[in-house]
Amino acid sequence: MERGLVGHTLAVYFSRRFLGAILGLFALAAILIFLFDVLELLRRSSGQDGATLARIGLISLLRVPQLMEQVLPFAVLFGAITAFLALSRKLELVVARAAGVSVWQFTAPALLVGIGLGVAAVTLYNPLAVFLRTQSDEIASGLFSSEQNFLLQTTGEIWLRQDGTDGESVLHAKQTLDGGTRLLGITLFTFDRSASFSERVEAREARLEDKRWRMSDATVYSTTGDPSTHATYYVSTYLTPTEVRESIAAPESIGFWDLPRVIELSQRAGLPAYRYSLQYQTLLARPALLAAMILIAACVSLRVSRMGGVGRLILGGILAGFVLYVLSELGKDLGGAGIVPPVVAAWAPGVFGVLMGFTILLHLEDG
Structure with missing residues (x-):
């Protein structure tokens, strides 16, 4: 009974140490990214109307959580x-091992912390980060003009070719919001049924409604008359929100709990859902990836305690973690293109890292 109590106390103590170190580094990285991001935004927005320090700081503060998902x-x-x-x-660790505590016993608390952080990052942190990023894009809309999409890492300028009851049209937008159903900086070229150019429409904003785009503050340039301005102008389209989202919306802009619905809607519409399935499986596999990182760290610490050479072994652990991360990014590219099934592309790096870590620990601990 006393030995079990000591083991529980030791596990809680190790868990607190690991959690504190991880959250401390995460917070430090968040502060550094926020400061550099604010400085870059201030540099890019110099001379722009409405580019106040408070607005820039709020934009950066709201988008840092999603940037930090890559740092986790x-x-x-x-x-x-x-x-x-x-x-x-x-x-x-030396005293614990001398008291009969095995490598598995002092690694288990770290693994539980890593897996717990992974679950929390997927179920709680990711939806919150996506929501905050959406708010950041709303606040930043129109602030950075042509540079905004590259700077804020949104979907970028997009082109859409569409058909409607009035004929075909080609739409160009400088920024997308709300999963592609709201566009800013619109230029639209319309064609009649004989494929002849009809008119050019420039608008501040366009919202996708039922089988039509509702454009605000539009100026229409026609081949048959003088330009005309309209507070609201409508252009028909057969595009659905799912088709627009699949064409231009980034999977990272959709929260974890909304991804299954988006995948189902895409599949029902007969559209490929590789990118959304991959994002969903990548989030599900995140606890496994974090567990792999913990095991790599454990391998480094055990070798340090036995062999010395702290700098060289730490560098090896960092390189191993970096290689694992590169493999996960490569899997994303292959899975997003449909070359590899999304489940395999998302889970393979984490599972490989966990198996590799367990193998190395077994070799070091048991020979």
Whole structure:
């Protein structure tokens, strides 16, 4: 009974150390990214109307959470390495191992922390980050003109060819919001049924309604008359919200809980849903990826305690984590193109990392 209580206390202590190190590095990275992002936004927006420090700071603050999703695996890796090394430097791991605590017992709390963070990152953090990013795009709309989409990493300028009851048209937009159902900076070229150019429409904003685009503050240039301005102008389209979203909306702009519905709608519409399926499976596999990072850190710490050469072994752990991350990005590219099934592309890096980590630990611990 007493031994079990000691083991529980030790596990809680290790868990707190790992959680503190990981969250500390995550917060430090968030602060650094926020500061650099604000400086870059201020540089790009100099001379623009409405580019106040408060507005720029709010834009950056709201978009940092989604940027940090890419940093999370490295925060877990570096945080776990930091915690393991701190425990080794204070001889706490040495004392624990001398008391009969195996590598599996002091690695288990770190694994539970990593998996728990992965679950929380997927179910809670990701939807919140997507929501905040949407608010950031709303606040930033029209602020950076032609540079905005590249700077804010949105979908970029898009072109759509569509058909409607009035004939075909080609639509160009400088920015997309609300999953592609709201467009800003519109230029539309319409053609009649004989494929002859009919008119050019320039509008501040367009919203997709039932079988039509509703354009605001539109100027119409026709081949048969003088330009005319309209507070509201309508152009018919056969495009559905699902088709527009599949064409231009980034999978990262959709939260975890909304992805299954988007995938189902895309499949019902007969559209490929590789990118959305891949994003969904990537989020589901995130706890496995974080567990792999923890195991890599554990392999480094065990080798340090036995062999020395801290710098060289830490560098090896960092390189292993980086390779694992590159493999996950390569899997995304292959899965997003439909070359590899999304499930395989998303889960393979994490599963491979976990198996590799367990294999190395078994070799180091048991020979």
